[in-house]
Amino acid sequence: MDQDFPLKILPVAQLEGHEDRAWHVAWNPTKPILTSCSADKNVRLYTYSITPNPDAPERQSLKFAHITTIPTGHAKTVRALAWSPSGNTLATASFDSNIGVWAQEGDGDGDGGAFNPAGEWECMSLLEGHETECKSVAYSSSGNLLASCSRDKTVWIWEVHPDHDFECMGVLMEHTQDVKAVAWHPIEEILASASYDDTIKLYIDDPQEDWYCFQTLSGHASTVWSLAFSPDGRFLASSSDDTTIRIWERVQEHKWEHIDTLEGHERSVYSISWGSGKPIGSDDAGSLGWLASTGGDGIINIWELGFGPSSKDPSRKTLVYRIVAKISNAHDIHDINSVVWCPRKGFEDLFATAGDDGVVKVWKVVPS
Amino acid sequence: MSAEVFNPNPTVFAPLKAKKTAHSYAKPNSIWLDDVDRADEDEGDFDQSDDPEAIDQDEIFGTSTGSLRVHYIELTMTLEQLAVVSAPQITFDPKYPDRITVEFTPTVPHCGMSTFIGLSIRVRLLRSLPQRFKVDIRVKPGSHQSEHALNKQLNDKERVAAALENPALVEVLEQCLSTAGRTASEEEA
Numbered sequence: 001m002d003q004d005f006p007l008k009i010l011p012v013a014q015l016e017g018h019e020d021r022a023w024h025v026a027w028n029p030t031k032p033i034l035t036s037c038s039a040d041k042n043v044r045l046y047t048y049s050i051t052p053n054p055d056a057p058e059r060q061s062l063k064f065a066h067i068t069t070i071p072t073g074h075a076k077t078v079r080a081l082a083w084s085p086s087g088n089t090l091a092t093a094s095f096d097s098n099i100g101v102w103a104q105e106g107d108g109d110g111d112g113g114a115f116n117p118a119g120e121w122e123c124m125s126l127l128e129g130h131e132t133e134c135k136s137v138a139y140s141s142s143g144n145l146l147a148s149c150s151r152d153k154t155v156w157i158w159e160v161h162p163d164h165d166f167e168c169m170g171v172l173m174e175h176t177q178d179v180k181a182v183a184w185h186p187i188e189e190i191l192a193s194a195s196y197d198d199t200i201k202l203y204i205d206d207p208q209e210d211w212y213c214f215q216t217l218s219g220h221a222s223t224v225w226s227l228a229f230s231p232d233g234r235f236l237a238s239s240s241d242d243t244t245i246r247i248w249e250r251v252q253e254h255k256w257e258h259i260d261t262l263e264g265h266e267r268s269v270y271s272i273s274w275g276s277g278k279p280i281g282s283d284d285a286g287s288l289g290w291l292a293s294t295g296g297d298g299i300i301n302i303w304e305l306g307f308g309p310s311s312k313d314p315s316r317k318t319l320v321y322r323i324v325a326k327i328s329n330a331h332d333i334h335d336i337n338s339v340v341w342c343p344r345k346g347f348e349d350l351f352a353t354a355g356d357d358g359v360v361k362v363w364k365v366v367p368s
Numbered sequence: 369m370s371a372e373v374f375n376p377n378p379t380v381f382a383p384l385k386a387k388k389t390a391h392s393y394a395k396p397n398s399i400w401l402d403d404v405d406r407a408d409e410d411e412g413d414f415d416q417s418d419d420p421e422a423i424d425q426d427e428i429f430g431t432s433t434g435s436l437r438v439h440y441i442e443l444t445m446t447l448e449q450l451a452v453v454s455a456p457q458i459t460f461d462p463k464y465p466d467r468i469t470v471e472f473t474p475t476v477p478h479c480g481m482s483t484f485i486g487l488s489i490r491v492r493l494l495r496s497l498p499q500r501f502k503v504d505i506r507v508k509p510g511s512h513q514s515e516h517a518l519n520k521q522l523n524d525k526e527r528v529a530a531a532l533e534n535p536a537l538v539e540v541l542e543q544c545l546s547t548a549g550r551t552a553s554e555e556e557a
Binding site: 021095151180222223241334 | 466499502520523524525526527529530533
């Protein structure tokens with residue numbers, strides 16, 4: 001048991017089945033589906049449903065069930081996953097240097113027929129271009145753009161066309177080392193990338209020209225592993241091998257500044273996820289939601305973040321934060337590679353993790 | 369692997385006599401003592417072991433890292449013979465006994481095989497140590513011109529995982545690891 005926190009993290013489901021390290025999890029944004037990927041080259045799909053408890057509505061239980069496994073055909077590890085905002089298309093990033101695009105027949109653009117996620121998932125497109133391992137993939141909030149990154153130091157931006165057709169809009173060669181992660185701003189078409197070169201780069205599209213890097217964020221002392229924008233898009237969080245999380249604030253349209261550093265881990269922070277959370281008290285003015293963080297120390301921290309009057313100078317606003325829940329050895333002795341909040345309405349207190357034990361776990365944050 | 373000779377005249381050190389008889393904890397059923405016989409079999413067995421048996425630096429050194437071989441010029445030598453690794457270079461985190469740092473010393477500051485040597489040490493420990501151990505591998509401070517880059521690469525789990533999916537690299541690695549577990553005195557016999 002960890003010390004006193006206002007919230008606690010309860011296990012909801014333990015999903016086994018991968019035969020090797022599980023690297024990443026992704027929630028379908030529109031349907032009750034959770035997916036995971038692994039060094040075993042498979043993608044596993046789970047559904048979940050609520051069993052209501054009429055006597056105590058707050059104690060409804062969630063049931064997860066494995067529905068299908070996609071044997072991706074990737075020649076190497078499947079490192080990362082991304083669902084399109086429509087929830088119809090799943091992208092896979094693999095160490096075989098390719099991005100796979102998966103969907104179900106007849107579920108492309110229209111709403112043809114009943115949705116049956118247990119049916120066959122087909123590889124609709126294979127995006128080739130990266131020279132070495134792909135490490136991350138992400139859809140923009142509109143679903144019109146897809147970004148991918150690789151050990152080849154590049155970030156590629158793809159435009160999504162009908163019928164699973166993709167057009168490369170730009171190859172960004174800004175980083176001097178492996179690019180570990182890409183993340184899109186939740187509202188605008190701003191892309192962020194994190195690298196083994198210890199920096200974060202921010203990119204936008206110049207309507208007259210091409211995509212370009214408008215800012216480099218430096219400060220981390222080692223590899224930047226993961227990125228997460230705040231749900232309102234005013235802040236960006238980054239996590240690093242230096243064991244810290246940095247928070248960057250958008251101070252001008254094209255200018256971001258470091259405002260604080262969160263210290264709560266002992267080893268590399270491999271993954272962070274920023275969700276809207278569920279306010280603890282009645283006072284949620286200025287709340288920025290909950291940030292979940294995890295990594296090589298096997299600890300999951302839930303940070304409550306807000307933007308309010310500074311304690312030193314109440315006339316100034318500043319980032320306020322605290323750890324509201326924590327769990328150690330969440331995957332027993334193993335590293336945790338990924339933590340992701342469920343993006344669906346009503347499930348803001350639910351998140352999933354993937355570990356070196358090959359297990360995917362689902363957790364719920366509840367009052368202590 | 370490049371055929372370039374980084375250190376044409378390496379100093380070869382006499383291996384220390386095996387100290388394992390001195391260890392009172394080295395019971396006949398030690399997970400380490402039968403390592404030799406089983407080295408060619410499924411080493412995955414060890415991964416299943418959650419036996420919280422005490423393991424010290426000599427034990428990790430003796431059966432895991434010191435006996436790793438590198439092909440150097442025409443010679444094949446162990447890391448112990450080259451004094452690349454030694455027992456005192458294996459240290460335990462005082463707060464967490466399952467967190468280990470293994471330091472190694474390249475024979476020359478421009479040794480181009482250092483990444484490979486570090487990777488072979490990592491893989492050997494991945495295969496032989498119980499899973500609960502978290503291992504950091506570092507070159508001895510000041511011993512290599514690319515010290516920072518080496519340390520960073522050897523401790524990036526994603527890069528290590530990708531390297532182990534590279535068939536050409538794994539083939540060379542397996543050659544290096546094939547004699548692991550044998551002590552120097554057994555080699556001479």
